[in-house]
Amino acid sequence: MSEVDWLSHLLQIITVTGQLEVRCAYGAPWRLAWGPAAANEIPYHVIVKGRAIFEDPETRTARELVTGDIVLLPHGAAHVLHDGSGQTPIRTQERQGSAGWMLSENDGQGEQLDLLCGRFFIAPPHDRLIRNYMPTNLVARAMDGHGEEGIGSASNQLASLVGLMRMESAGDRAGGRAILNALSSALFTLVLRAASESEKAPEGLLALAGHPRLAPAIAAMFADPTRSWKLPDLADLCGMSRATFMRQFQHRLGCSALDLLTDLRMSLAANELKKQATSTEAVAETVGYQSVSAFRRVFAERMGMTPGEWRRLAHKGG
Numbered sequence: 001m002s003e004v005d006w007l008s009h010l011l012q013i014i015t016v017t018g019q020l021e022v023r024c025a026y027g028a029p030w031r032l033a034w035g036p037a038a039a040n041e042i043p044y045h046v047i048v049k050g051r052a053i054f055e056d057p058e059t060r061t062a063r064e065l066v067t068g069d070i071v072l073l074p075h076g077a078a079h080v081l082h083d084g085s086g087q088t089p090i091r092t093q094e095r096q097g098s099a100g101w102m103l104s105e106n107d108g109q110g111e112q113l114d115l116l117c118g119r120f121f122i123a124p125p126h127d128r129l130i131r132n133y134m135p136t137n138l139v140a141r142a143m144d145g146h147g148e149e150g151i152g153s154a155s156n157q158l159a160s161l162v163g164l165m166r167m168e169s170a171g172d173r174a175g176g177r178a179i180l181n182a183l184s185s186a187l188f189t190l191v192l193r194a195a196s197e198s199e200k201a202p203e204g205l206l207a208l209a210g211h212p213r214l215a216p217a218i219a220a221m222f223a224d225p226t227r228s229w230k231l232p233d234l235a236d237l238c239g240m241s242r243a244t245f246m247r248q249f250q251h252r253l254g255c256s257a258l259d260l261l262t263d264l265r266m267s268l269a270a271n272e273l274k275k276q277a278t279s280t281e282a283v284a285e286t287v288g289y290q291s292v293s294a295f296r297r298v299f300a301e302r303m304g305m306t307p308g309e310w311r312r313l314a315h316k317g318g
Contacts, residue, residue: 005219006209006215006218006219006222006223007189007192007193007196007209009222009223010222011189013126013129013264013267013268013271014122014123014126014129014130014267015122015123015126016120016121016122016123016185016188016189017120017121017181017184017185018044018118018119018120018121018181018182018183018184018185018186018187018188019118019119019120019121019180019181019184020101020116020117020118020165020169020180020181020184021101021102021117021118021119022101022102022103022104022116022117022118023097023101023102023103023104023114023115023116023117023169024092024104024105024113024114024115024116024117025103025104025105025112025113025114025115026083026090026092026104026105026106026108026112026113026115027090027106027107027108027109027110027111027112027113028083028085028087028108028110028111028112028113029082029083029085029086029087029088029089029090029108029110030082030083030089030090030092030106030108030113031080031081031082031083031089032080032081032082032117033078033079033080034078034079034080035078036076036077036078037073037076037077037119038076039076039124039127040121040122040123040124040127041076041119041120041121041122042072042073042074042076042119042120042121042122042130042188043072043073043076043079043117043118043119044070044071044072044073044117044118044119044120044184044187044188044191045065045070045071045081045115045116045117046069046070046115046116046117046142046162046165046187047065047066047067047068047069047070047113047114047115048067048114048115048116048162048165048166049067049112049113049114050066050067050111050112050113050114050115051064051065051066051067051083051084051111051113052064052065052081052082052083052084052113052115053065053081053082053083053084054071054079054080054081054137054139055079055080055081055082056077056079056136056137057078057079057080058077058078058136059136063139064084065081065139068141068142068143068158068159068162069139069140069141069142070139070140070141070142070158070162070187070191071137071138071139072120072137072138072139072140072188072191073136073137073138074130074131074134074135074136074137074138075131075134075136075137076131077136077137079137081115083110083111083113085110089106090106090107090108091106092104092105092106093105093106097169097172100177101118101169101177101180114166116162116165116166116169118184120184120185120188125267125270125303125304125310126267126270128263128302128303129263129264129267132255132263133204133205133253133260133263134204134205134206135204135206138191138192138195138206140154140155140158140190140191140194140195140198141155141158141194142155142156142158142159142161142162143155143156143158143159153197154190154193154194154197155194157190158187158190158191158194161183161186161187161190162187164179164183165180165183165184165187168180168183192206195210196209196210197210198210204253204254205218205253205260207252207253208249208252208253211252213238213239213240213248214238214245214248214249214252216237216238217234217235217237217238217245217249217257220234220237221234221257221260221261221264222264225261225264225265225268225287225288226265226268226286226287226288227288228288229257229258229261231245231246231257231258234257245257262298262302263302265287265288266287266298266299266302266303268286268287269283269284269286269287269295269299269307270303270310270314272286272287273307273310273311273314274311274314274315276311276315280292280295280296280307280308280311283295283307284296295307
């Protein structure tokens with residue numbers, strides 16, 4: 001794994017699994033509404049064909065999604081998708097697909113929509129890492145690109161992945177459910193890659209990772225979060241003064257580099273604490289703390305429970 005591959009390092013710390021839940025085949029008018037998701041769930045929607053208006057009631061914003069658009073809601077916010085006509089939606093009928101997902105249809109004669117809906121699950125307590133550092137919603141576009149970017153671009157890879165998901169969800173073949181869930185997990189990573197590569201990278205970690213001058217610090221922290229990084233070291237990697245580095249980092253992420261580093265260390269510690277044979281003292285040392293009491297204090301602050309409480313909870317769940 002390359003040292004600059006922050007995303008793979010992140011996904012080594014955090015386990016993300018995906019699940020396709022509903023395939024919608026609608027004719028306008030139609031409307032779908034979702035309440036807030038559970039803490040460790042991220043809803044996603046893929047516009048396989050057609051278009052939809054995506055509304056975020058909290059920010060009171062709306063945007064049009066078209067064929068190939070994928071929307072992720074890292075904060076699990078309540079949201080609405082509709083056809084934009086404002087007409088009373090036509091009743092839908094649901095039937096269970098053989099691969100464990102639901103097929104939802106209506107008899108609408110208007111503009112046709114083919115939509116895949118599912119969820120990503122993030123093993124706790126890592127959901128806070130995603131929610132703290134990702135935007136409320138994230139839209140990536142899957143396009144069959146030609147020209148310079150061509151086949152290697154993230155949006156082109158997304159188009160291929162969505163094509164595979166569509167084929168698997170349309171068929172009834174052996175292993176369909178397992179394949180769809182595996183493709184869903186890959187979808188999460190590819191959407192993050194596409195968002196960080198896009199010219200208008202969203203706020204949060206993706207904006208930092210896509211920022212040419214700050215990216216070296218992100219890569220270094222993710223590659224070796226237990227190293228005792230000092231601000232001057234990180235600023236040097238980016239060719240900036242300490243003050244400029246701190247200002248730019250804070251401006252783009254809304255917190256300091258040391259805040260991010262602490263969160264990464266606590267997520268690593270949570271993984272280590274699951275190992276019954278490893279003492280809390282050993283975990284503290286592994287993630288860069290000389291003092292076990294300092295480690296306990298920081299862990300409780302960030303995770304909302306003590307290392308001992310998390311260990312008991314993890315074993316009960318496991």
